[in-house]
Structures are given as structure tokens and as C-alpha cells.
């Protein structure tokens with residue numbers, strides 16, 4: 001394989017941070033050569049699982065999610081889609097590329113939406129232990145209300161990775177929306193914190209994702225007994241975990257961008273974008289969800 005030699009005295013980019021103080025790479029366009037990485041991961045015959053939850057009305061997001069993942073997510077590698085849902089019959093049957101399969105996992109629903117979101121940790125943990133470790137090497141855990149719009153490949157894979165939240169990539173740490181009540185296990189003091197990580201995109205090896213989800217679930221249960229729930233639910237516990245168990249790779253906001261935020265110059269690609277939800281239709285109990293109520 002022919003490619004340009006890396007240059008010791010010439011970093012490919014100087015407009016963004018490309019490595020953390022604990023030497024974890026931060027993944028931006030221009031910071032990696034995907035051909036080299038693909039060759040390395042093909043040699044290892046890597047298998048990737050992507051977990052996504054479609055509970056209650058969120059089943060409506062699955063089609064776009066999988067269709068765009070077929071186009072952009074880990075193209076050329078083995079992929080298992082793990083769709084956790086309370087309504088298996090609502091999941092559309094899509095034709096997938098060779099080497100890729102859809103696994104539907106029936107799970108319970110919860111009454112409060114905060115709990116729907118938070119219980120993902122327990123369910124990922126339990127399935128990691130029961131089956132994921134036999135079937136895949138890495139897990140990528142994402143929200144379902146998003147679509148892929150540019151390539152997301154093996155450059156994201158590492159022992160344990162998190163994603164910089166698109167709303168807080170540039171602020172001071174004391175303004176991050178960490179949990180600030182010392183009573184909560186998710187508490188982070190104002191003078192600590194590296195990044196504000198998004199709850200909607202993290203991953204790693206099955207063993208590391210097991211540790212992360214187990215920590216978060218246990219922390220939530222401790223708080224539940226104390227009648228306290230962290231301000232941003234599962235995201236607050238992910239941030240606490242990553243403060244004291246540093247990620248080995250960090251994804252830039254290219255990997256989770258909010259449609260409607262515009263495109264700052266440093267953002268050369270938008271690989272994953274959130275969908276604009278019609279929050280009334282999707283969140284209102286009585287409203288019948290119209291398939292056109294979200295924009296792609």
C-alpha cells in the first residue's frame with residue numbers, strides 16, 4: 001500500500017486538539033488514514049456490534065438509522081445491529097449487505113422517559129455478559145434519533161471511547177452541565193472535568209463497555225435509593241465514569257452533530273447528525289406520531 005509518510009515536524013492539523021493530556025487521540029477529519037486502519041482491522045477480522053434502543057414511539061427512527069448505517073457505518077466490516085425494542089413487530093425488515101445482520105432484542109419498556117433512557121445501561125450490560133462477548137469484538141452504543149451522513153469506520157474503535165458533546169466542545173469546565181449536587185454519585189466538582197461527553201455515542205471492547213455500563217447502572221441504583229436522579233440522566237453518569245476512567249480515544253463532534261447548529265470551519269465533516277424531532281409528537285402521550293414529524 002502506498003501512502004504519504006507521516007511528517008515528524010508537520011502535524012496534519014493545527015486548528016484542533018488531536019491528543020489529550022493522557023495521550024488518547026481525538027478523532028478529526030485529517031487525523032488518520034482510513035486505508036491503513038482498514039487494512040489493520042481486516043487483518044484482525046474485527047466484528048462490530050452497534051446497539052440502539054427503539055422503545056415506544058422511537059421505533060419510527062429505526063429505518064433511517066439502519067439505512068444510513070448501511071451506507072456509512074463500518075463499510076466492508078462485519079456488523080451486527082442490536083435493536084432493543086418493546087415492539088419487535090414494529091421493526092421493519094431491511095435487506096442488509098453481506099456480513100451484516102439485524103438482531104432484535106425484546107426488552108421491557110418503562111413508564112418514565114428518563115428511565116427508558118437510563119435503563120439502556122442495565123440492558124447493554126446484561127446482554128454484553130450474555131451474548132455480545134461471543135458475537136462481536138467491539139460495541140458502539142448510540143441514540144436512535146440520528147442518521148449517518150458521512151463515513152464512520154474503524155478509526156473510532158479503541159478500548160473505550162466517548163464523544164465530545166456538540167454543545168460543549170469549547171466552554172470552560174465550570175459551565176459543563178455535569179451533575180453538581182454532591183449527594184448524587186454522578187457529582188463532579190466545578191474544578192474538575194476534561195470534556196463534556198455525549199450520552200448518545202460511546203463504545204469500546206465488549207469487556208470495557210461492560211465495565212462502563214455496569215458502573216453507570218450501579219451508580220443510578222445507588223442514587224435511586226437516595227431518591228435522587230442525575231440532571232442529565234445516563235449522560236451524567238457517563239461523564240462521571242470518564243472523569244476517573246479516562247477514555248482511550250475521543251470522538252470529535254464530527255461524530256455527533258446537531259442538525260440546526262450550522263457548520264463551524266473546524267467541522268470538516270458531519271458524520272452523525274441528530275434528527276430534528278417534533279418533540280410534541282414524539283413526547284406527547286396522546287399525539288399520534290406522524291412519520292413525517294421528523295426531518296431527515
Ligand code: 4GW
Nearest residue numbers: 053054055056057058113116117143144145282283
Ligand atoms: C420524552 O418524552 C422522551 S421519550 C425522551 C426520550 C424518550 C425515548 C428514548 C423513548 O420514548 N424511547 C426510546 O427508545 N428512547 C431511547 O433513548 C432512544 O434510543 C433515544 O435515542 C434514547 C435517548 O433519548 P433521546 O434521543 O430522546 O434523548 P436526547 O433528546 O437527549 O437525544
Ligand code: MN
Nearest residue numbers: 143144145200
Ligand atoms: Mn437522541
